Amino acid sequence: MASLRSDINQAIMLGMMVTVIYYLFDLIFQQWLPSSFHLNTQSLSLVVALGDLFYGGISEEVMMRWGLMSFVACMGWRFFQHRKNRPKPWIMWLSILISSLLFGVAHLGANTVLAPLTWFIFFRMMLLNGIAGIAFGWLFWKRSLEAAMMAHATVHIVITMMVWLKAMV
Template sequence: MTLHLQPRRPFWNQFWPLFAAGTVGVASLVPVVVQQVTALELPEGAPPVAVLAAISLIQTAILVAGAVAIGAAVAPRIGLRSLLAEWRTNPEPIWPALRAALPIALAGGVVSTLAVLGLDMLFKPILSAEFAAASAEAPPRTIGYTIMGVLYGGMTEEILLRWGVLSLLAWGLWRLAGRPTAADRRPAAVVMWAAIIGAAVLFGVGHLPAVAALAPLTPILIARTIALNSVAGIIFGWLYWRHHLEAAMVAHATFHIVLTAIVWTTGSGV
């Protein structure tokens, strides 16, 4: 695919479609957040569970708003695009561009699932017994859990990690490296790969607190957490770079669907 710099578009025309998509994913977290807050040992006089859950969801929505704003400001400058962000100003319909990327996006979702499962199998023999026992008690991958993965993972996390973090990293590295003066001012491939890997690794690092709640962090457990969460992110980042954000969204959603299908079929999972 030939990449090109995107024309500057009015900020709010880019902001609202992506923010709306991101908040749909945030809304899908309601059952999980309510369950988590309910399980807490709250002190006497603490706000109601509904209020605490709403505060948590609003905080996530604020992060989404920040990521959408960052992407809208910098992504078009370096040739990265979102079909939703262009929806209100691009006369061309979304579906043809999305349909063209569907085969590679679906394949990316399948490959990322197999890569994560393969890495998980490599790490399993050397994980601590405490973490293995805690993982065995993890909630099952129900239909509801999978829908949450499709909506929050497929839309919200891609807006946060790819549209927000990856775009900002790529733009920042591009500026640090010295922007070329030629008409084609896209970042070099090495800059884009650094941003893709950087965003994926940050996503993995962000999972460490949740893992630490299950078992003490060891070098092996840290490596596993970052590796499993990074490998899929690298694939999604490449799709964002070479196609558009929605290709990464489709791949991420496919990841959750395929993973659930494999878990239901084999009885094992990550």
């Protein structure tokens, strides 16, 4: 139980840090983004927020970390050091980076729904999702899948709260 509590605390803190980084980059990028990328209460209804929370926080982590990242790590382990008890850190970092890149690409559809794809929108999508993917991947590697899920869910919860609080002010 103490380990789970520690995982949750670390996940929430990392999720909050990812949210701050995301928000700061988005503040910088706002002037070059179409208005459809500006978060507001209309674009973030309760249904959308719950969908982001459950799909992002659970489904994406199962697919990207438990599925893809684990697969890449197992293949690297198998091909480069199959007689060792566990994969070397470089194999884990490579699997984190590959799964983070694909995590970014997986958001292509959501981004193209908001506006036509430009190099800037693609760069922003890859940067922000890449940062999040690296953080969630590291948590999965060092802690647990549940910690990665909690960090991802925290990002969605905090962003939703920020948008709703901003609308109330």
